[in-house]
Amino acid sequence: MLKNYFLVAVRTLRRHLGYTMLNVVGLALGITCSLLIFLVVRHELSFNANHSKADRIYRINVDKMDQTGPTHSSGTPSPMLATFKTTLPEFTPATHIYREEGGTFAIEPTTAQGAVKRFREEEPLLFVEPAFFELFDIETDGVNAKEAIKDLNTVLLTKSIAEKFFPEQNAVGKTLRMNNLITLKVTGVIPDAPTTTDLPYSMLVDYESSKKINTFMNDSWNSTSSNQQIYFAAPEGASLKQAEDRLNEVAAKYRARAPGEKERFVFQPLSELHFDERYSTFSDRTVSKTILWGLALIGMFLVLVASINFVNLATAQALRRAKEVGMRKVLGASKTQLMTQFLGETGLITLLAVLLSVVLAELLLPYLNQLLEVEIKLYVLQRPDVLLFLVILLVTVTFFAGFYPALVLSGFQPISALKSKVATARTAGLSLRQVLVVLQFTICQALIICTIIVHNQMEYFRTAELGFDKEAIVTMPMPAGRASELMALRSELEAHPAIKSTSFALTPPSYNMDMKMSLRYDDFSIVRNFDVNVKVADEHYLKTFNIPLIAGRMYEKGDTLRDFVVNETFLKRVGETNPQNALGKKIQINGGQTVGTIVGVIKDFHLTSLREEIEPVLMGTFTRFYFFANAKIEAKNSKAALAHLQKVWSTAYPDDVFDYEFLDDTVARFYEEEARQSYLFKVFSVIAILIGCLGLYGLVSFMVTQRTKEVGVRKVLGASSASIVGLFSKDFTKLVLVAFVIAAPVSYYFMEKWLQDFTYRIDISYWVFLAAGALTLLIALATVSVQALRAALSNPVHALKTE
């Protein structure tokens, strides 16, 4: 029996190769997308899961609440660890981890003639204590890591770094100088860090050495850096809430608070690290579960659209199979037997589609990895979960796609079936097929609408007026605390005609790092209820970035904070309506240690991404905190300009490695995640539409087959080809419209929610919906017309003979 089913299936599929291809390709597209999405989701969900204590490991975060709203931080003050250990001794191991975002490394030559080799590493380094290895399962390849980083100035290199720094040599025992500040001895080489960790490292350095690298770190309870975090393991069955309360009780004694400010240290499970966007991680990547489930939903939609396709195509073929069904029934086949047969055929097609999609996924994976900046591999046979996913998909799709056609086919009355007089399409009211088509159109239109809106928001980010020039500006980091060395060469820097202006500052106008301070304004008896964003910069900043002054003047050259320039938001916060009135007012910051006078007011500019509101800004000079040299250059002469900048920079810092970034790239990095989402939306919309078109094509061919006689009669009675095409198009136009009515409000709701994340955003305009509706209608009608024309142009005599 099974052999018979199989033979019939294979021969039917081969005979109707066109239909088989439509089905297999349509399903394969849907399955490929869902497989890729599965791989991505699984990759993200597997973050930080490889540690044996994973379910007991926590990080200490800080939640703050003041008048400006909540803030969340993953950095903890230095003395916290000791307090934690004494307050909660049973919560062990507990350890500090300090992260440094790369650095410059110098390696002494091995021979007298050799030159010093210098490397600029972007990959992060972790400074860890021996307890780090008790808490986390770190692959060390037999190296006793705890011993290896026990002493000061010791480092464990990962294999790829060891090969880079010391090619074809044994790295162990060698030394390397980091940031020209410390010399580290290599005590071992360990495997590279896994890709699914929020604690990535290219090297592991002893924790004590971090104090020489991070010169701003101190032992105060009031200073934190998100680069320094505390992790610990909770004992089995411990009450986290009670422990948190106890710790906060003790810590409250040490932490100073502004009036009205609430603060709490909270324990965050390691399993949530990767998914909670409120707190930063060392991998600088968090993914909200909403996005992951959204992706999964899109994957499901694509499989659904492909399955609907299949149902439409299979029912289209049903007429061709009617005779066979009739005969099998006459010969005594039961309904169950027929259903088994047709479900089996669907299974075979789905299996072909799954196999094809594995090949497609393998081909597309490199592009996806590049897009998402991940390293995902397929390994179908090695990974039981991938195999299981494919089997589940095979069974589900077979059932979803095959059940209805099998039901229809096996339900044919044998006599009518033998005479090919089966009525499967013409049912009063709403047929299942119409519902399916509406669903397909709804998904397609919703995806198109979302794509356009996401794209528009991205364009808005790209083109929005930020309040400063970001084009043709080069930003160059300088070694911490050594700005004066380059500043001394300022005239040399500007000597080249391609360099228009230069400015030294803490950061460029938009940057992911800031310095915030509480302040007293005018009346020093009150601390203002907001923190001010202090942008220390030299006197050329406004000119270099083209930031306009609206009152007063820019401050003059100086080494320390003396004269201030503030922005419009600052004035609003202190209740000053006229900028002129603010000039000459005094400001006290830095706990009263610094007092200065406002000499100018500037227009607001965006400090970070457009997701955030513009904060009150205070500018002043302070050479010690200049981290960046910024240069406005001539765009058409950028090559020469960069070469010149590098030359002068290297004169100032002969022992360091030159590095630069264009400011528009810096700004674009704020929207990397959104840019990815935008790209993914585009890809998935195109695929959904493509699959939908395949299905539509099949469905119309079904209708054309079924209405051959009607078309013949109409043509005999004088209908034109155009009116026949119109006849078929009319039905689909209605379905597209119904789908539009559903898709428009649903996508409006979700996109409005998405846009709410951005303080500066586009408004959703009605043309987006009209465009999506019109586009779907156009694509649908084009697809319908191809098949309808075939019917319209056929010979009516032939059409009538089919009866």
Next chain:
Amino acid sequence: MLRTVNLQKKYTTDEVETTALVNVNLHVRKGEFVAIMGPSGCGKSTLLNIIGLLDNPSSGEFYFLDQEISKCNERQRANLRKKHIGFVFQSFNLIDELTVYENVELPLIYLKIGNAERKQRVEQALEQMQIAHRRNHFPQQLSGGQQQRVAIARAVISKPELLLADEPTGNLDSAHGQEVMQLLSGLNEQGTTIVMVTHSPSDADYAHRIVNLFDGQIISENVKELAIL
């Protein structure tokens, strides 16, 4: 073999009710060869479909092998059909995707007959219908006469007591038609009861008895020779 008592069949659409059969009383004995004749639309095929358990009467009684059929459900009727009834159609109704051999084998598969026996019986039937040399061909590769021979081989492979033929020569030229009628006649001589619907008087000549139908009613019966039993 079978008996109908006041058999009625009505087709109802939204507005129109069509009566296809009116008080048909037909008795077919074991071993008989009965031809049903009449003009198009007189109800011949409807009657044959009811006899073949493919359709239900609207009223009246139908006894097949002494069993009242209107009390049987779909599954029971499918069982009776596959065990006791063979069908031959005007348009052959071979399954295009199966070879000659596989088409003939199909009823035995549904009867769950073992592989070895199936093989032996199919070969035998193909020999009997003189079509064995075409066993690996597909229906489209055969002439009409050959296709009908395959259809008959398929109809008799399960050794049914009753063979129903609906215009078996309708799509064939006269030479092939005659061949097919001789095959049916031969089967009848070996004991198979045959009920055949036909337009052709020469085909009807092969039957023992001719039942004439008009507007759903039996208007006359011509007995050519006495029934065997």
